[in-house]
Each structure stands twice: as structure tokens, then as C-alpha cells.
Amino acid sequence: MELDENSLQKFGYIRRETSGSINIDPLQTGGMLTEAARRALVEWGDGYSVCDFCPGTVDIIKKPPINEFVHKALPSFLGIDEVRVTTGAREAKFAIMNSFRNKGDTVLLDGLAHYSSHLAAQRAGLLIEKVPSSASPEYTIDPEDYGHCIEKIIQKTGKPPVLALLTYPDGNYGNIPDASKIASVCHEYDVPLILNGAYSVGRMPVDAGKIGADFIVGSGHKSMASAGPIGILGASEEYADIVFRKSPTHKKKEIEMLGCTARGVSIMTMLASFPAVVKRIREWNREVENARWFSEQLGNMGIRQMGEIPHNHDLMFFEAPILYEISQNAKGGRYFLYKELKARKIHGIKPGLTKNFKLSTYGVGREKLSSVVDAFDEIIKKHD
Amino acid sequence: MELDENSLQKFGYIRRETSGSINIDPLQTGGMLTEAARRALVEWGDGYSVCDFCPGTVDIIKKPPINEFVHKALPSFLGIDEVRVTTGAREAKFAIMNSFRNKGDTVLLDGLAHYSSHLAAQRAGLLIEKVPSSASPEYTIDPEDYGHCIEKIIQKTGKPPVLALLTYPDGNYGNIPDASKIASVCHEYDVPLILNGAYSVGRMPVDAGKIGADFIVGSGHKSMASAGPIGILGASEEYADIVFRKSPTHKKKEIEMLGCTARGVSIMTMLASFPAVVKRIREWNREVENARWFSEQLGNMGIRQMGEIPHNHDLMFFEAPILYEISQNAKGGRYFLYKELKARKIHGIKPGLTKNFKLSTYGVGREKLSSVVDAFDEIIKKHD
Ligand SMILES: Cc1ncc(COP(=O)(O)O)c(C=O)c1O
Ligand SMILES: Cc1ncc(COP(=O)(O)O)c(C=O)c1O
Structure with missing residues (x-):
């Protein structure tokens, strides 16, 4: 790569695309700055x-x-x-x-x-x-x-x-x-x-x-x-x-x-x-409650949490045969879920995953978690 | 340490004492953010x-x-x-x-x-x-x-x-x-x-x-x-x-x-x-010129640059017997130089050093380097 004006323009200050989203990326929920x-x-x-x-x-x-x-x-x-x-x-x-x-x-x-x-x-x-x-x-x-x-x-x-x-x-x-x-x-x-x-x-x-x-x-x-x-x-x-x-x-x-x-x-x-x-850390019980509540809501839609139940941590792995099925015919194929969530400003499930994915509810709070639950519900119903 | 309200107050956001100083710390001149x-x-x-x-x-x-x-x-x-x-x-x-x-x-x-x-x-x-x-x-x-x-x-x-x-x-x-x-x-x-x-x-x-x-x-x-x-x-x-x-x-x-x-x-x-x-990097020649100029100015005061002369880099090591002598009787002893520079908002020579020290002129610019030269001159004359 020639380091001229043109190529250097690719670097410099760059915006973060996911800013402002509800973030449920397990890598990221606990690392957000105060x-x-x-x-x-x-x-x-x-x-x-x-x-x-x-x-x-x-x-x-x-x-x-x-x-x-x-x-x-x-x-x-x-x-x-x-x-x-x-x-x-x-x-x-x-x-x-x-x-x-x-x-x-x-x-x-x-x-x-x-x-x-x-x-x-x-x-x-x-x-x-x-x-x-x-x-x-x-x-x-x-x-x-x-x-x-x-x-x-x-x-x-x-x-x-x-x-x-x-x-x-x-x-x-x-x-x-x-x-x-x-x-x-x-x-x-x-x-x-x-x-x-x-x-x-x-x-x-x-x-x-x-x-x-x-x-x-x-x-x-x-x-x-x-x-x-x-x-x-x-x-x-x-x-x-x-x-x-x-x-x-x-x-x-x-x-x-x-x-x-x-x-x-x-x-x-x-x-x-x-x-x-x-x-x-003193509020950890509330975080566990939120995780369990979230797991239950997704469970009701046929999205099944793996690992310990009742769960004791905000990091959870889900199996979602229902989303996988939808992906078989949906526009965007296996990227449909990522796109649907992105359209609702929810970030954190890896692009391309539908059958299995992990997410974290840490620090997200019940209100935003409810939006995420509603989003899954909508997405499933929309593709029914 | 008990992690209570009182001890936790020591942490949190902390101000940087040296903000706003002319910085000639060799560790720091090249790392300042754009x-x-x-x-x-x-x-x-x-x-x-x-x-x-x-x-x-x-x-x-x-x-x-x-x-x-x-x-x-x-x-x-x-x-x-x-x-x-x-x-x-x-x-x-x-x-x-x-x-x-x-x-x-x-x-x-x-x-x-x-x-x-x-x-x-x-x-x-x-x-x-x-x-x-x-x-x-x-x-x-x-x-x-x-x-x-x-x-x-x-x-x-x-x-x-x-x-x-x-x-x-x-x-x-x-x-x-x-x-x-x-x-x-x-x-x-x-x-x-x-x-x-x-x-x-x-x-x-x-x-x-x-x-x-x-x-x-x-x-x-x-x-x-x-x-x-x-x-x-x-x-x-x-x-x-x-x-x-x-x-x-x-x-x-x-x-x-x-x-x-x-x-x-x-x-x-x-x-x-x-x-x-x-x-x-394209301006490197100017940086070398500044370093040489600075070295010469300090040389005129009896502060002698070690290493290659003429010098080819902004990092320089000086021997300053004259400052060491002053420190023998000055208020603050070997910390006198640090204090005198600090009073002039110049940071970067390690507290306690007088006889030998290193500094860097990188990116400081001729105007601020002149202030540093003037500061050395003043400090030496003041303690004459
Ligand atoms: C269980 C576990 N251990 C270690 C790490 C690595 O952490 P770090 O990036 O601090 O090395 C991760 C990161 O994903 C992790 O999930
Ligand atoms: C010559 C030299 N090499 C290496 C290092 C270490 O650099 P880093 O902090 O990136 O490991 C220093 C730091 O002072 C240095 O002066």
C-alpha cells in the first residue's frame, strides 16, 4: 500500500457503528466504561x-x-x-x-x-x-x-x-x-x-x-x-x-x-x-434475576437456554431451532436475525448465527431486556 | 484495605498534575495523542x-x-x-x-x-x-x-x-x-x-x-x-x-x-x-535541527550533551556539573531543579536528578524549547 493522501484517508478518526444500540454482546456488557x-x-x-x-x-x-x-x-x-x-x-x-x-x-x-x-x-x-x-x-x-x-x-x-x-x-x-x-x-x-x-x-x-x-x-x-x-x-x-x-x-x-x-x-x-x-457487585442478585427472567421469556418462544438452569450468571447460551428454521427461507438467509435485531438497534448476537448463540444481560436492565424480548417475539411472529 | 465509602473515594476520576506543562519527558513527547x-x-x-x-x-x-x-x-x-x-x-x-x-x-x-x-x-x-x-x-x-x-x-x-x-x-x-x-x-x-x-x-x-x-x-x-x-x-x-x-x-x-x-x-x-x-516523519529534519540547537544552547551554559555530536535524535542525555553544584546548597537539595522547572510549568526531568538527566525535544517546537532554554539560564543565574 502506497501511503499517500488517498490511502491515509482510510484511517484517522472513525465512528463506531454500534454506538447507541442496546448491547447484549457477552464480550461487551461488563466492559462498558463508567x-x-x-x-x-x-x-x-x-x-x-x-x-x-x-x-x-x-x-x-x-x-x-x-x-x-x-x-x-x-x-x-x-x-x-x-x-x-x-x-x-x-x-x-x-x-x-x-x-x-x-x-x-x-x-x-x-x-x-x-x-x-x-x-x-x-x-x-x-x-x-x-x-x-x-x-x-x-x-x-x-x-x-x-x-x-x-x-x-x-x-x-x-x-x-x-x-x-x-x-x-x-x-x-x-x-x-x-x-x-x-x-x-x-x-x-x-x-x-x-x-x-x-x-x-x-x-x-x-x-x-x-x-x-x-x-x-x-x-x-x-x-x-x-x-x-x-x-x-x-x-x-x-x-x-x-x-x-x-x-x-x-x-x-x-x-x-x-x-x-x-x-x-x-x-x-x-x-x-x-x-x-x-x-x-453488591447488586449481583438482581443481575441473576434479570438473566433468569430473560431466559424464561425466550424459553416461552421455544428458544432454549443451555447450561445450568436456573441460571446463575448473565452469560447465557441459547439453542433456537425456530430461528434456524426461519433462516432457511428468510431474506438475508442466516443473516436475517442479525439484520432484524440491528433494525431494532440491538447489538451483540454474532452476524450469521441463528441456531445457537450467546448473549449477556449484564447491566442491561429490565426495561431494555424487555425490548429485546419483544424484539425476538416480533421477529418470530413476523416470519411465522 | 477495607473497601468502604471512605477508601473507595481515593479512586474514581483523578486529575493529571502535569496537564498543561511543556513536556520534555523522553517517554512522553512522541506519545501525545493527536x-x-x-x-x-x-x-x-x-x-x-x-x-x-x-x-x-x-x-x-x-x-x-x-x-x-x-x-x-x-x-x-x-x-x-x-x-x-x-x-x-x-x-x-x-x-x-x-x-x-x-x-x-x-x-x-x-x-x-x-x-x-x-x-x-x-x-x-x-x-x-x-x-x-x-x-x-x-x-x-x-x-x-x-x-x-x-x-x-x-x-x-x-x-x-x-x-x-x-x-x-x-x-x-x-x-x-x-x-x-x-x-x-x-x-x-x-x-x-x-x-x-x-x-x-x-x-x-x-x-x-x-x-x-x-x-x-x-x-x-x-x-x-x-x-x-x-x-x-x-x-x-x-x-x-x-x-x-x-x-x-x-x-x-x-x-x-x-x-x-x-x-x-x-x-x-x-x-x-x-x-x-x-x-x-517527513518533518524529521526539523526535529533534528531543534535538538541540535537545544543541545548547543545548553552547552553554552556548561550543560554538556553526551552521545553523538552533532546529534541525530531528539532524545539527549546531559551532564550538568553546574546544576549538581547548585543542588549542594540549594533549598530542596537535589529536588531544586525539578521544583524550579515545575514552577515554570516544565515537566519531564525526573525529580531528584541534577548531575545527569535525559530529555526529549520531540514535537515541542522552537518557541517552547526557547522557554526551556531560558528557564535553565534563569535557574543557573538565580543560584549563582
Ligand atoms: C472465559 C474467558 N477467559 C478469558 C478470556 C480472555 O480475556 P482477556 O481478553 O482479558 O484476555 C475470555 C475472553 O473472551 C473469556 O471468555
Ligand atoms: C529503547 C527502548 N526500548 C523499548 C522500550 C519499551 O517500550 P514499550 O513500553 O512499548 O515496551 C523503551 C521504553 O522506554 C525504550 O526506551
Whole structure:
């Protein structure tokens, strides 16, 4: 591409097409900024803005109060000893796995683990074993299966996995497994457990200490009303020195953090949204009620929620044979649903999906959720 | 920390103390947002905003035109075959090094390499050897020394380093080494060269192809007028398949990218600033002139620039025995200089430094640079 006036015109400021829609995209409902975060964006937008008074690494900056946020507020928020900010949940998982890397070692993932947990393990050169989930429609994880899988790994390789991971909830069905039980089972074999809270930390109460997780990771842009990319990584005292080990040559810098991670505006949006995030978690029951209500309404139209019922999270997976049938003859084919929803200013179900799709009701509120329910009803009736 | 009303008040929206100052912080002069980027921040601030129409990974998103930006505009901009966006220059360096990791292998760094190059190598478990720089005051790198060091590594380990890296320019003195010559020397031994352009890409013309670099990395928040954290990683065809190798289980996802990197507003600020960045590079000569002029003015006051003279970059390191002497008796001690500059609304020299400090004249312009020169002059005279 020649970089001339003409081609450069394609870049510059670009508008976001979906602005102003009701958003039920599971990736997006928990990441929308608060007003405070939006103001922080403008104030701290420039490059390495937060480094004005850098004492060596980003997590110990006192002005703005990142040090207090990372080393006091977040540990208390997560119920864990040590926390660092990362550039996302996946980078946090990788930092942990890379700290335990050793050729021939295994990490045990739940069968519903996000692709990024697999990639983190592959990037760290670890072998992967999976704890199977139950079959459709529930897809649950039996804590005892962690024990069985660990036994199998010991048989196969002569040693237990170096780490186990649990996706809490998983990113497909929004199922909330029995994390405490799973932690106990792992600890029977001295296997440390990573709790992947990409879809929970910042939305619902999660306490790594109470659960007994050794590590916890969260996603700022997904669930903490932050501008991406940003995440958090918590570790118990027992393992903090391993994951946050310092460079032998640059004594202030932590190797897995490459010194500094969220060295810019993203951390200021997380900090700006934090008071609101702490408060919204107290309203989690209402969010669960809204999700259940929504699931029931769609159920009445023949759109069936998979995963745990009654449901315990805003992320839900639906099977909609009725919409699939309509798509067979509708104008626009499999894109008909996307188009119908778009015409009603509803965004978040992937273009082209009809038979199965996921969505999230988080923070949408009963009124807008009612509009979404009405939209599905109308669309089905229209194509009847 | 108890997360109650009282403690939560410490977070939320926070003002930036240095707003409105003349900024000569080397970390910050090249990362200030353009107006287009500032508007993009607000439009695309929400969490995973860019994922509205995700086709599998962030780099191939068509709406907004990230695909065209990453796969057409950036390769042309850098003069290299394949580019990805990362969360920073250091993460790009690590991705390369991690792709070449093999126990007992070595990476060869220039003696002026940034700490993050060391940490990237340590994180990837590679051994480090360094090409020495010449002594004070010049600190230059002799291309032939790359050859000597490679020979030494072969003698010591039986094989050449798996990678060499050159910091272009280095982050202390702003010296511009003879990168083409160094690339040739490395290629005599079939050692691929990483060009660390954290301080060049986005400020001055750099063409990896012309130089003969196999990899090039850049820093968005440092030198491309972008909100952090964001960087870029370019690779020649020969090595692109190694660094951008795909997951065996998730065929669309690249392992070193963990699938997606800059999955949020940061990439939209880079894209928004890009036309202006391309244009500002054409004004590089003026920036060099300004730097030289500034260096000369400070020189006249006994503040001596280290590194190459005449200088070829906006980043400069100064030795100021005269300011150090003043600090011995001044009110505020070693913080006197910081305070005097702050009183004149000049930000960017680290609080507490007097004897040695670095600064950058990039994009500041002659008028404001004159004010800075006048400020130094005043401060010295005042304490005479
Ligand atoms: C369950 C789960 N874990 C992890 C991630 C990755 O989060 P991040 O983008 O912060 O790496 C996701 C993102 O979709 C997810 O759904
Ligand atoms: C020479 C050099 N390389 C790399 C970096 C790191 O850049 P980034 O923050 O994009 O990782 C810096 C930052 O100061 C630098 O000065």
C-alpha cells in the first residue's frame, strides 16, 4: 500500500457503528466504561501518561495512586495476597504458566476452558489435559473429575500437573462450577489452582481466599468497566515469589511483567471505575434475576437456554431451532436475525448465527431486556 | 484495605498534575495523542469495543479497518512483510525471543539495550551476551563488534546466537548506530536481527527492508501518538511463520499473540493518529535541527550533551556539573531543579536528578524549547 493522501484517508478518526444500540454482546456488557472512566480516558490518554512520577515500575506509582490500588485495594477486592495489573486475563494466565514451565510438564484445564487458556499453555510449552464436562444440555464440571484427571496424569507422566485451571464461569454457558470443592481436590495433590475469573471478577462477588484458589485472574475490558487491554493477576503468598520473581540484572523489575504492563490510560480507567465496580457487585442478585427472567421469556418462544438452569450468571447460551428454521427461507438467509435485531438497534448476537448463540444481560436492565424480548417475539411472529 | 465509602473515594476520576506543562519527558513527547486519537478514545473507549464485528482475531477485523491497517498500511510503513500489533515494544521483543527459545541458546544485545530487552530474554530463558559500546562521552556501537561477539559466542557455546538485537536509537543517549552494517554482519553468520525501534518508529523514517532487519518493533505509546499499552511487531517473510505460528488446536489463533493483543481502544488511537504520524516523519529534519540547537544552547551554559555530536535524535542525555553544584546548597537539595522547572510549568526531568538527566525535544517546537532554554539560564543565574 502506497501511503499517500488517498490511502491515509482510510484511517484517522472513525465512528463506531454500534454506538447507541442496546448491547447484549457477552464480550461487551461488563466492559462498558463508567462516566468517571470516560473522563479519565481524556485526562490520561497520552502515551505513557501515568509515568509522570515513575519510581521504577508502574505498579508502585504513588501519584496517581496506583500503588495503593494495586497493592491494597485489589488484594482486598480479590481476597488474595499479591496482585499485579496485566494487559488482560490471557496474559495473566500466560505469566503464571510461563513461571511453571518445564519441558514435559502438564497443565490441567477444565473442558470448557477459553481458547486463550489453551494458547497460554501452548505458548509456555506445557502439555494440556482436560477435565471433561457433562454432556448437553448442562455442561457441568464434576469436582471429583479433577482428582481423576490428576491421577491419570500421574500414571501417564509420573508426576501431577504443575497447575490446574478452572474457568469461573466458562465463556460459553456461563456455568458456575463448585470452585471451592475443586480447589480442595487439587490441593489433595498439591496442585495449585488458577481461577479464571474473566467473566466473574468485576461482575459478581469472588473471593479467591474463601474459594481456596492459589491464583486468580480477571479481565478489565471484559468485566471491570475498563478500556482495553487490561487484566489482573492475583497470587497467594505461597506462589507470589515465583510468578512475580525479579530480574537478576534489574532488581526492581519483575520478569513476567517485563517490568511494566498497563503503562498507560487503561489502568486509569480501571482505577476510575473501581468504586462503581465494587458497588455494582453488591447488586449481583438482581443481575441473576434479570438473566433468569430473560431466559424464561425466550424459553416461552421455544428458544432454549443451555447450561445450568436456573441460571446463575448473565452469560447465557441459547439453542433456537425456530430461528434456524426461519433462516432457511428468510431474506438475508442466516443473516436475517442479525439484520432484524440491528433494525431494532440491538447489538451483540454474532452476524450469521441463528441456531445457537450467546448473549449477556449484564447491566442491561429490565426495561431494555424487555425490548429485546419483544424484539425476538416480533421477529418470530413476523416470519411465522 | 477495607473497601468502604471512605477508601473507595481515593479512586474514581483523578486529575493529571502535569496537564498543561511543556513536556520534555523522553517517554512522553512522541506519545501525545493527536486530536483524532483523542476523539477515537471517547468513541471506542468501552472494553472490547473493536470486537463488534470480530472475524476471529483482532488483526483481521474489517469494520473498523484494522485488517487493512495491520496487513497493508503497517507493512508498507515499516518496510517489512508481516506486521502484528502487540501490547508494546517489550511484548513484541518477547514474542520473537520466545519463538526462538531453546535451553542454552543465546541472544546478542547491544550494550545500550533497554532493560526490557534484557527482561524479554530472561523471560524466554535465553542467555544474554552484550556488544560493548564505546566509553563516555560517545557511547557508540561499532558494527564489527557484532561479528566479534558472535565469534565469541560460537567459541563458548558451539553455536551462534539465535537472535541479535539492536536498539535504534538507544534509550539513554539517543545514538543512531549503523544498523545496515550491523544487519550485514549478523547475516554473515545467519543470525536474524531485531531492530528495536521504540524510539524511532513513528518519529523518524525507518525502513526495515532497506536496513536489512529481520524483525522490527515499535512502541505506540512512546512514539506513535497512541494510548498505551500498544506496540508493533514486524517480521520478514523468512521468519513470519515462526513468530506468527498458529495454534494446533485453534487454527485461527496465533500462539505468540495469545489470539488477540490490542483488543480495545488503544489500536483505534494508533489508527486515528496514523495519518498524522506518517506526515510528521517527513518533518524529521526539523526535529533534528531543534535538538541540535537545544543541545548547543545548553552547552553554552556548561550543560554538556553526551552521545553523538552533532546529534541525530531528539532524545539527549546531559551532564550538568553546574546544576549538581547548585543542588549542594540549594533549598530542596537535589529536588531544586525539578521544583524550579515545575514552577515554570516544565515537566519531564525526573525529580531528584541534577548531575545527569535525559530529555526529549520531540514535537515541542522552537518557541517552547526557547522557554526551556531560558528557564535553565534563569535557574543557573538565580543560584549563582
Ligand atoms: C472465559 C474467558 N477467559 C478469558 C478470556 C480472555 O480475556 P482477556 O481478553 O482479558 O484476555 C475470555 C475472553 O473472551 C473469556 O471468555
Ligand atoms: C529503547 C527502548 N526500548 C523499548 C522500550 C519499551 O517500550 P514499550 O513500553 O512499548 O515496551 C523503551 C521504553 O522506554 C525504550 O526506551
